[in-house]
Amino acid sequence: MADSFAGSPALQAHLESLLPEDTRPQLRTSVIPSLLSAIADVSHTLRISQHVALAGSSNEFGDDQLNVDVSAEKHIRSALAGCAAVATASSEEDPVERSVGAARGRENGVGGERYTVAFDPLDGSSIIGPNWTVGTIVGVWDGETALGQSPREKQIAAILGVFGPRTTAVVAIRIPGSEPSCFELGLGGAGDGGTPPTWQLIRPNVQLARAPYKTRYFSPANLRSASEDPRYMSLVTERISKRYTLRYSGGLVPDVVHALCKGHGLYVSPVTAGSGAKLRKLYELLPVALIVECAGGKAVDSMDGRIILGEAPLGSTDERGGLVCGNEDEVEEAVSALLG
Amino acid sequence: MADSFAGSPALQAHLESLLPEDTRPQLRTSVIPSLLSAIADVSHTLRISQHVALAGSSNEFGDDQLNVDVSAEKHIRSALAGCAAVATASSEEDPVERSVGAARGRENGVGGERYTVAFDPLDGSSIIGPNWTVGTIVGVWDGETALGQSPREKQIAAILGVFGPRTTAVVAIRIPGSEPSCFELGLGGAGDGGTPPTWQLIRPNVQLARAPYKTRYFSPANLRSASEDPRYMSLVTERISKRYTLRYSGGLVPDVVHALCKGHGLYVSPVTAGSGAKLRKLYELLPVALIVECAGGKAVDSMDGRIILGEAPLGSTDERGGLVCGNEDEVEEAVSALLG
Numbered sequence: 001m002a003d004s005f006a007g008s009p010a011l012q013a014h015l016e017s018l019l020p021e022d023t024r025p026q027l028r029t030s031v032i033p034s035l036l037s038a039i040a041d042v043s044h045t046l047r048i049s050q051h052v053a054l055a056g057s058s059n060e061f062g063d064d065q066l067n068v069d070v071s072a073e074k075h076i077r078s079a080l081a082g083c084a085a086v087a088t089a090s091s092e093e094d095p096v097e098r099s100v101g102a103a104r105g106r107e108n109g110v111g112g113e114r115y116t117v118a119f120d121p122l123d124g125s126s127i128i129g130p131n132w133t134v135g136t137i138v139g140v141w142d143g144e145t146a147l148g149q150s151p152r153e154k155q156i157a158a159i160l161g162v163f164g165p166r167t168t169a170v171v172a173i174r175i176p177g178s179e180p181s182c183f184e185l186g187l188g189g190a191g192d193g194g195t196p197p198t199w200q201l202i203r204p205n206v207q208l209a210r211a212p213y214k215t216r217y218f219s220p221a222n223l224r225s226a227s228e229d230p231r232y233m234s235l236v237t238e239r240i241s242k243r244y245t246l247r248y249s250g251g252l253v254p255d256v257v258h259a260l261c262k263g264h265g266l267y268v269s270p271v272t273a274g275s276g277a278k279l280r281k282l283y284e285l286l287p288v289a290l291i292v293e294c295a296g297g298k299a300v301d302s303m304d305g306r307i308i309l310g311e312a313p314l315g316s317t318d319e320r321g322g323l324v325c326g327n328e329d330e331v332e333e334a335v336s337a338l339l340g
Numbered sequence: 341m342a343d344s345f346a347g348s349p350a351l352q353a354h355l356e357s358l359l360p361e362d363t364r365p366q367l368r369t370s371v372i373p374s375l376l377s378a379i380a381d382v383s384h385t386l387r388i389s390q391h392v393a394l395a396g397s398s399n400e401f402g403d404d405q406l407n408v409d410v411s412a413e414k415h416i417r418s419a420l421a422g423c424a425a426v427a428t429a430s431s432e433e434d435p436v437e438r439s440v441g442a443a444r445g446r447e448n449g450v451g452g453e454r455y456t457v458a459f460d461p462l463d464g465s466s467i468i469g470p471n472w473t474v475g476t477i478v479g480v481w482d483g484e485t486a487l488g489q490s491p492r493e494k495q496i497a498a499i500l501g502v503f504g505p506r507t508t509a510v511v512a513i514r515i516p517g518s519e520p521s522c523f524e525l526g527l528g529g530a531g532d533g534g535t536p537p538t539w540q541l542i543r544p545n546v547q548l549a550r551a552p553y554k555t556r557y558f559s560p561a562n563l564r565s566a567s568e569d570p571r572y573m574s575l576v577t578e579r580i581s582k583r584y585t586l587r588y589s590g591g592l593v594p595d596v597v598h599a600l601c602k603g604h605g606l607y608v609s610p611v612t613a614g615s616g617a618k619l620r621k622l623y624e625l626l627p628v629a630l631i632v633e634c635a636g637g638k639a640v641d642s643m644d645g646r647i648i649l650g651e652a653p654l655g656s657t658d659e660r661g662g663l664v665c666g667n668e669d670e671v672e673e674a675v676s677a678l679l680g
Contacts, residue, residue, distance in 0.1 A: 128505070
């Protein structure tokens with residue numbers, strides 16, 4: 001796949017600096033490039049899908065599936081099928097780890113590299129109709145399964161694809177023993193004189209800032225649950241009184257990416273008796289937590305205040321939780337208010 | 341311009357049904373098509389503008405201008421320059437009504453048609469960086485100025501261009517004596533085998549629903565001001581208690597279009613002593629109000645509770661106000677809570 005990777009020279013050099021020649025060449029030249037190509041394909045499908053209708057099917061979790069969900073799933077599965085080092089994959093739409101075509105029969109992977117990919121092909125279905133920004137979430141795990149593994153040790157990369165006026169992506173890589181990194185890409189060149197879309201390196205170092213902050217943003221998810229949780233209601237009214245700026249799209253990817261781009265943000269998705277835990281750990285919480293940590297922030301489960309990446313190995317693909325993430329001090333203060 | 345209008349046959353037929361042959365042919369075949377073409381151009385510029393930097397200039401109102409703002413302004417001005425029936429234009433970036441190239445020397449317009457166009461080329465600058473959906477706002481006025489005219493009689497069309505994963509637009513037309521109409525378009529065909537982008541008719545009849553509502557949405561703008569306005573704070577907490585779903589992007593176009601696409605929404609931008617009136621009547625409030633009214637909703641100035649389109653003629657291009665808009669009963673209830 002290396003030859004067909006449409007990444008700018010600066011992006012290729014950046015990936016080589018993070019993953020030098022002898023370090024995981026399949027991850028650098030095949031897995032990440034293939035996922036980025038698939039994200040470009042999803043963006044193209046969304047762009048031309050003017051009639052966003054229900055596909056008439058529902059996924060394993062009972063959600064309505066939109067036809068663009070189905071296309072996004074196919075684009076990513078098809079990209080992974082060409083990656084010899086990807087052993088298994090599963091998604092929010094088909095949450096069973098299955099072996100991937102190219103890996104079958106290669107029990108030792110390629111040069112010792114074997115990966116598992118877990119993805120949510122299109123997060124934010126409810127805001128596709130009004131044409132708001134939506135995203136794709138991907139986690140890459142070392143080995144042939146994400147189940148029973150230490151999330152902090154084994155989930156080594158994550159990508160958020162962002163489909164808005166532009167197509168962008170935030171990538172995090174954290175190989176045990178190496179420096180973590182979080183960077184932003186933008187898809188350029190599409191449709192200009194026939195040049196193929198190319199991923200450009202926009203910001204080599206995405207970082208959540210440290211206090212004092214110029215502007216403070218907050219994103220209160222599942223706000224209806226504040227009606228039954230006085231601590232959440234008071235967290236919200238206190239942020240209003242402290243003159244935080246509200247930004248809440250209802251899409252996990254755009255809401256988290258807003259904080260990453262502004263350098264500040266507090267995202268809160270509480271779990272209450274009435275509303276229950278909604279966010280899937282494998283497809284949503286763990287990849288987002290890796291991105292946030294690699295940007296210097298903190299991601300905690302709002303159910304119990306535990307660091308998401310420090311939680312016990314997953315027992316199933318359907319485990320769920322809540323989320324408080326963003327700048328470290330903001331997250332700590334919010335968790336105290338919710339659970340303290 | 342009629343020949344070069346890239347609108348699908350269904351869209352052309354829809355425009356002809358609203359504006360029959362002898363009714364304002366320049367509006368139908370030149371002004372609206374040119375504005376839609378310009379919106380397609382803005383969308384292309386945004387798509388390829390990966391480095392969204394400050395342009396280094398500021399507009400007349402003192403806002404920082406982004407380079408994409410400057411491009412959007414140019415695309416729309418350039419499209420209007422080709423419309424013989426457009427007499428004058430002004431924008432939020434250059435808020436002085438100036439005569440438009442093609443109209444100079446044609447004091448009687450074309451076949452008696454003379455229009456003034458007022459536009460905000462790119463609304464939502466603060467959310468361009470994180471790649472959230474943004475928009476363009478356009479109002480079309482009968483005659484050679486928008487100043488000193490009855491908004492309800494003279495502002496006869498409005499367009500919201502929506503730049504998200506897709507490019508869409510909501511158009512409202514209300515010619516005195518004719519039925520008002522609000523419809524949604526989507527830009528298709530871009531980049532597919534070299535076919536030029538074509539506007540498709542997606543929904544011929546955009547309507548805000550009537551109670552009872554399946555899901556209720558609310559968008560509290562300028563939420564920081566609730567810290568100094570107990571009535572606004574209580575309006576917000578009451579909507580939370582009534583389990584409204586929060587959707588607030590901070591972009592006026594996506595926030596209003598969300599309500600139009602879902603059939604329900606309450607957008608509230610109050611004016612308080614501390615924060616002042618922010619929304620410009622000519623470039624934001626009046627076009628949005630026409631769209632909302634043509635969809636069967638209500639748009640009121642939160643400063644005084646008056647119907648926006650019923651207000652006195654504009655004395656200047658810089659007049660400002662607040663906004664409460666959405667479904668009629670929701671707006672009335674919110675205005676009572678804020679001002680009652």
